[in-house]
Amino acid sequence: xxxxxxxxxxxxxxxxxxxxxxxxxxxxxxxxxxxxxxxxxxxxxxxxxxxxxxxxxxxxxxxxxxxxxxxxxxxxxxxxxxxxxxxxxxxxxxxxxxxxxxxxxxxxxxxxxxxx
Amino acid sequence: xxxxxxxxxxxxxxxxxxxxxxxxxxxxxxxxxxxxxxxxxxxxxxxxxxxxxxxxxxxxxxxxxxxxxxxxxxxxxxxxxxxxxxxxxxxxxxxxxxxxxxxxxxxxxxxxxxxxxx
Numbered sequence: 001x002x003x004x005x006x007x008x009x010x011x012x013x014x015x016x017x018x019x020x021x022x023x024x025x026x027x028x029x030x031x032x033x034x035x036x037x038x039x040x041x042x043x044x045x046x047x048x049x050x051x052x053x054x055x056x057x058x059x060x061x062x063x064x065x066x067x068x069x070x071x072x073x074x075x076x077x078x079x080x081x082x083x084x085x086x087x088x089x090x091x092x093x094x095x096x097x098x099x100x101x102x103x104x105x106x107x108x109x110x111x112x113x114x115x116x
Numbered sequence: 117x118x119x120x121x122x123x124x125x126x127x128x129x130x131x132x133x134x135x136x137x138x139x140x141x142x143x144x145x146x147x148x149x150x151x152x153x154x155x156x157x158x159x160x161x162x163x164x165x166x167x168x169x170x171x172x173x174x175x176x177x178x179x180x181x182x183x184x185x186x187x188x189x190x191x192x193x194x195x196x197x198x199x200x201x202x203x204x205x206x207x208x209x210x211x212x213x214x215x216x217x218x219x220x221x222x223x224x225x226x227x228x229x230x231x232x233x234x
Contacts, residue, residue: 006158042228044206044223044225046224103161104161
């Protein structure tokens with residue numbers, strides 16, 4: 001079975017400060033890892049993914065995430081937060097050995113609030 | 117611009133009614149998915165389809181069924197709506213997987229349907 005944990009329901013950060021949204025995962029094999037963002041009254045949008053290779057992945061809107069296999073983590077980061085980054089962020093995982101069908105498991109989401 | 121369109125943004129139904137949620141994608145994607153989103157529970161997969169007329173159960177299929185008669189359209193059916201099916205329903209699509217770095221794992225989501233069952 002595969003699972004994702006997002007330990008923080010909400011993260012508050014001042015505009016201009018660095019932000020981190022935490023994610024840990026559990027899979028039986030090797031993971032594919034993702035971050036999605038949901039703005040108010042919108043569907044989810046893809047931010048970035050880790051498939052293989054470099055542990056530091058860069059994505060949309062200046063976000064990046066670091067894959068840490070020993071800690072089974074995939075934290076989302078941004079050097080300088082913007083008010084427009086305020087949204088709901090979801091971490092997701094798929095076990096590479098789960099076959100050809102994209103059964104992706106999502107976390108419970110973390111609400112990011114950037115304070116002006 | 118690629119698009120996943122869900123037919124209704126808000127829907128109010130009565131307990132026991134049969135409910136149809138429709139989803140259409142214009143990207144010629146093979147895979148389509150239905151999730152429900154509940155506060156504190158995140159997204160949970162109800163059903164998915166990897167080809168026309170094919171379907172697979174997700175993590176919470178009970179009380180739901182699906183239909184995929186055409187590649188671009190994936191319908192979620194609540195045979196007899198109940199109050200515990202009040203939720204935000206999200207449809208998503210993706211293209212068939214490649215391999216290695218070419219793997220195409222990106223999901224495209226619709227804007228969602230907020231269903232209230234009274």
